[in-house]
Amino acid sequence: MKQVGIIGTGRYLPEHVVSNDDLSRLVDTSDEWIRTRTGISQRRISTGMTTSGMACEAGTAALTNAGLEPDDIDLIICATITPDYFMPSCACLVQERLGAKNAAAFDLAAACTGMIYGMVTAEQFIKSGMYENVLVIGAETLSKVLDWKDRSTCVLFGDGAGAVVMSAAKKGINLLAANLESDGSKYRLLTCPAVTLDNPFLLEQECICYDENGMSNAAEPAGTQKIVMNGQEVFKYAVRAIVDNINTLIKKTGISKDDIAYIIPHQANYRIIDQASRSAGIPIDKFFINLDRYGNTSAASIGIALDELAESGRPRRGDKVICVGFGGGMTSGAVLLEWN
Ligand code: UT7
Numbered sequence: 001m002k003q004v005g006i007i008g009t010g011r012y013l014p015e016h017v018v019s020n021d022d023l024s025r026l027v028d029t030s031d032e033w034i035r036t037r038t039g040i041s042q043r044r045i046s047t048g049m050t051t052s053g054m055a056c057e058a059g060t061a062a063l064t065n066a067g068l069e070p071d072d073i074d075l076i077i078c079a080t081i082t083p084d085y086f087m088p089s090c091a092c093l094v095q096e097r098l099g100a101k102n103a104a105a106f107d108l109a110a111a112c113t114g115m116i117y118g119m120v121t122a123e124q125f126i127k128s129g130m131y132e133n134v135l136v137i138g139a140e141t142l143s144k145v146l147d148w149k150d151r152s153t154c155v156l157f158g159d160g161a162g163a164v165v166m167s168a169a170k171k172g173i174n175l176l177a178a179n180l181e182s183d184g185s186k187y188r189l190l191t192c193p194a195v196t197l198d199n200p201f202l203l204e205q206e207c208i209c210y211d212e213n214g215m216s217n218a219a220e221p222a223g224t225q226k227i228v229m230n231g232q233e234v235f236k237y238a239v240r241a242i243v244d245n246i247n248t249l250i251k252k253t254g255i256s257k258d259d260i261a262y263i264i265p266h267q268a269n270y271r272i273i274d275q276a277s278r279s280a281g282i283p284i285d286k287f288f289i290n291l292d293r294y295g296n297t298s299a300a301s302i303g304i305a306l307d308e309l310a311e312s313g314r315p316r317r318g319d320k321v322i323c324v325g326f327g328g329g330m331t332s333g334a335v336l337l338e339w340n
Contacts, residue, residue: 004123006337007172008066008165009307012057013044013294020155027151034155039270043158043295045143050084051161052093055139058161058303059094062135066165066172070100073165074131077121078107079114079138079299081192081328082145090139100135111190112266112327113180114138114299115162119323119335120178122166137163138299145192147226156268157227158295162303173310173321173337179248180333186237189230190328234330235272241332242276245324249336257282261319261339262309266326267291267301298327315339 019042020031034040046054055078063070076098078091085093091105110117115138122134139161146154166175242265250257263286265273270291277284288309297304302323315321317339324334 002127002129002168003170003174004126004166005169005172005174005340006164007167007169008062008064008068009303009310010058010061010063010065010163011161011304011307012054012061013160013304014046014049014054016045016047017042018045023155026148027154029151029155037271038156039289039292040156040295041292044160046141046159049141051080051082051139051141052084052090052097054141054159054161055080055090055094055137055163056097058139058163059098059135059137061307062163062165063098066167068133068165070098071102072133073098073100073103073135075122075125075134076100076103076105077118077134077136079110079118079136080107080140081109081111081114081298082140082142083107094137103135110299110327110331111329112268112296112298112301113325113329113331113333114327115302116323116325116333116335117180117331119164119166119175120180120333123175123178126166126168132168134166135163136166137161138301138303140298140300142227142298145225145227147224150226152231153227153229156296158297160294160297160300160304162300162305162307164303164306171340173339175335176320176338177249177253177336178334179245179252181241181245181331183330186330189233189237189330190227192227192328193225235269237330238268238272238326239275239279241326242272242324243280245332245334246280246282246322249322249334253336255320255336259320260286260322261315262286262288262321264288264302264305264309264321264323266324267294267305268296
């Protein structure tokens, strides 16, 4: 089996900074509440850039960082829950704009765990020998699916994109191990409805949907296409998911907690990371945190953080880094990386 590595990273954040004070003019909230409950001070919000536009910027940065040309890319995977279109995929739009004419392209939806799912998917294509170079992008314009009147959600999220180039090349950051999990039974904790069922044959007031008892005829709430969340339950899931995924990788590989130099968690809430750190017995200063500046950028967050960690020059050769994500689905997952 081929060794797979990350040979380039990139990110894009919209220029427009929205502070907590800015939000307190929109909804009944305060800088104090947002900072103490989440750790977020500000976020970037698109003033016109689309998801594919941001994906393209992050992808271009990652390609440049990897020293590759668009022609070298065999596959583009875009992880997003906020694509420009249902069809075409965000990945096809990126392919067109980059001029990556040799690439296959598709989107992947695993919410905030999208970057982890994307990296693991890319790893399989490379390991199998089907592809050499894969561009994985996590990109979101969450600002378009936020209810800007709901203070319990609109203060948490931001827009942005992160990208990695993965390759069979024996340089870069090696991917040593991975873990993916899903728990569809908890899907209601975090939702954003798609287009509601609408056709000339609909039976009035009736809509076939899934609930905890399986298929039923219960009426689904009208799809507002906005994010709805059970914050406290997501919080509990998130802490457990971070700890469980780290422990699973430790068990799979035989490394010890002391061997881990950095952990890049999905950037949702400082308190989630703090509780996970205590529960896992891993010091908080090993956790890379940038959510104070960007808020929760869903599928983009881990790619952005990985690019910032790489740019900081802090990791040394041989350092082991765990990226761990959790999100809607519910989904979670982690990868163990080794710096080269
Ligand atoms: O990628 C995964 C995405 N989701 C997450 O990571 C979310 C995970 N959950 C969380 O981060 C936290 O549950 C929140 C930050 C969403 C909420 O924090 P909390 O400590 O669980 O607060 P809460 O929901 O228990 O609300 C406490 C109070 C409530 O008021 P009452 O009922 O006690 O009077 C809320 O109405 O805070 C109120 N509140 C706010 N107040 C000011 C909720 N949002 C706000 C707000 N500003 N933005």
